[in-house]
Amino acid sequence: MRADFAQWAAAHQSGFEEVLRGVLPQPEIAPQRLHQAMRYAVLDGGKRVRPLLAFAAGELTGADVARVSIVAAAVELVHAYSLVHDDMPCMDDDVLRRGKPTCHVQYDEATALLTGDSLQTLAFQLVAEHPLCDEPLQQLEMIKLLAVATGSRGMAGGQAIDLASVGKSLSLPELENMHIHKTGALIRAAVLLGAQCGSVSPAQLACLDHFGKCVGLAFQVVDDVLDAEADTATLGKTAGKDADNDKPTYVTLLGIPAARDMARNLHQEAMGTLTEFGEAAQRLRELADFIVLRKF
Amino acid sequence: MRADFAQWAAAHQSGFEEVLRGVLPQPEIAPQRLHQAMRYAVLDGGKRVRPLLAFAAGELTGADVARVSIVAAAVELVHAYSLVHDDMPCMDDDVLRRGKPTCHVQYDEATALLTGDSLQTLAFQLVAEHPLCDEPLQQLEMIKLLAVATGSRGMAGGQAIDLASVGKSLSLPELENMHIHKTGALIRAAVLLGAQCGSVSPAQLACLDHFGKCVGLAFQVVDDVLDAEADTATLGKTAGKDADNDKPTYVTLLGIPAARDMARNLHQEAMGTLTEFGEAAQRLRELADFIVLRKF
Numbered sequence A, B: 001m002r003a004d005f006a007q008w009a010a011a012h013q014s015g016f017e018e019v020l021r022g023v024l025p026q027p028e029i030a031p032q033r034l035h036q037a038m039r040y041a042v043l044d045g046g047k048r049v050r051p052l053l054a055f056a057a058g059e060l061t062g063a064d065v066a067r068v069s070i071v072a073a074a075v076e077l078v079h080a081y082s083l084v085h086d087d088m089p090c091m092d093d094d095v096l097r098r099g100k101p102t103c104h105v106q107y108d109e110a111t112a113l114l115t116g117d118s119l120q121t122l123a124f125q126l127v128a129e130h131p132l133c134d135e136p137l138q139q140l141e142m143i144k145l146l147a148v149a150t151g152s153r154g155m156a157g158g159q160a161i162d163l164a165s166v167g168k169s170l171s172l173p174e175l176e177n178m179h180i181h182k183t184g185a186l187i188r189a190a191v192l193l194g195a196q197c198g199s200v201s202p203a204q205l206a207c208l209d210h211f212g213k214c215v216g217l218a219f220q221v222v223d224d225v226l227d228a229e230a231d232t233a234t235l236g237k238t239a240g241k242d243a244d245n246d247k248p249t250y251v252t253l254l255g256i257p258a259a260r261d262m263a264r265n266l267h268q269e270a271m272g273t274l275t276e277f278g279e280a281a282q283r284l285r286e287l288a289d290f291i292v293l294r295k296f
Helices: A005-023 A032-040 A047-061 A065-086 A110-128 A134-148 A156-164 A172-198 A202-229 A252-254 A256-271 A277-291 B002-024 B031-041 B047-059 B065-086 B109-131 B138-150 B156-167 B174-194 B202-229 B249-255 B256-273 B275-291
Strands: none
Touching: A005 A047, A005 A277, A032 A110, A032 B156, A032 B275, A047 A202, A047 B202, A047 B256, A065 A110, A065 A134, A065 A156, A065 A172, A065 B109, A110 A134, A110 B047, A110 B065, A110 B109, A110 B138, A110 B156, A134 A156, A134 A172, A134 A202, A134 A252, A134 B109, A134 B138, A156 A172, A156 B031, A156 B109, A172 A202, A172 B002, A202 A252, A202 A256, A202 A277, A202 B065, A252 A256, A256 B047, A277 B174, B002 B275, B031 B065, B031 B109, B047 B174, B047 B202, B047 B275, B065 B109, B065 B138, B065 B156, B065 B174, B065 B249, B138 B156, B138 B174, B156 B174, B174 B202, B174 B249, B202 B249, B202 B256, B202 B275, B249 B256, B256 B275
8 A cells, every 4th residue: 555545545534534523413412312323323433435435536536525525424324324224133133343332232223223214314415405516407416326326226225135145045146236236336326426526527437337336346355255254353343244144255155265366356347447547546546456455 | 174175185195106106116126025115115005194285285386296296205205214114123113004014014124124214215316316396406405305304303303302202201392392303394394395396485485384383293193182092993003002102192291182172273373374375275274174183
């Protein structure tokens, strides 16, 4: 990792944390317990990979950082909502997330349910109430893009496919289809929304969409490898959970060496989509490196 | 009830059901189980009070019915999402809704969780992808209005206050504060969004906002009276549930006669807000009658 990339990422992570602190309801505002739980579920946690992708894509298209901060926050709130609900007893029943007790453990199940619900709503409030681009009609398109990536034909749909796959043997295309929805949709949305805060052509957007797809899938493959290899302390969440739950993963399907190869191939494919952008896409390249090579 | 109001309501209810069938994901599209559960939770049920309020407010402001249908659908999807989540074991743990098994009973808890999540997302997708008014900037305001009414300082916040109130003795203002959020926020949103699809002045919007507030509160008071009086078959959901759950209601706080008086007073106050609209507000008046007088 180049030193200036580490600085860039740290500066954006730190600035973004302030943005999140500002857009989340303050903890002393009623209903306090819900607002505290929302902040608990979002703040001080995670690598903020999706926001960093949005910032890098926004830099590529000359976008205003304040505008990109809002789409990055919206995407991260959707991600956080999905984690809170995914960790609940009726889903993955997990007790540890980002090194802390999960929301329903720290608070209670009913509060966790409302916390996830309210984080999703806040995401859409943010993208409606702040200017994201110069054309309101384009902003409506951006809100639609976020909704499609989030809903039953995006992230939530991927979770439904995941539920249906427990105990089944999926083919590689079926596993890919699940992840393209479950994690890929929101990662693509982060890249595209960040870019759309600036000036970008449809052809460029198509390249960035392909980039997001490759990186999103690589992200999941790497996660599966890490989940199979790492211990709980390093991961910040319960390790080996997927295999225990009899969920198909790239590791159970391919084994660790072939899963690593797949991640490397996706990384190369992602790099190929950025050729036409030249030096301007350097941050996106560095992020792809970061996502795929982080622990290998 | 005037015959032509009954016809008007029946025609809108029937046409609206077709709108919902069209905007919900088709049951054969993957992930099928999730899409089927979304349709199960929304279709063939309920009086569609919020959509009728939107249609009546839209008629008052000369709005295009197709546009009002979209905001009515969005509001109804938010309402349906809240019912699905509210019925889950970690919340009210109810098994019967609109005369049918609740979503988590008919499917499973994980599917119900994703169903509520996806219905909320679809609501925001609808208001972003369809034109609701002539000015995109105003449409962004409308999306924000829906989000604020839905989120932690609206409906979901009211549910959080409700959770915190179990086993406590609330004062009348505290109970009112809970309901203004829990049911009132979305009912007000239905009226305001329906009106904003047409041409409406800020002063008129303020009157309609007050109308929505009174009707929303009256709706809850009547619900409490019905819950205390009716049997399960008539109500289509488990009767006497609130008292069983040791939840404060207008009936436990005031008794049935005073609760009825309160509903009648709110009805009068609602009527007063419509004076300046004259005959054009007839449907809204009839709806207020319908909501408050339905079972008395």
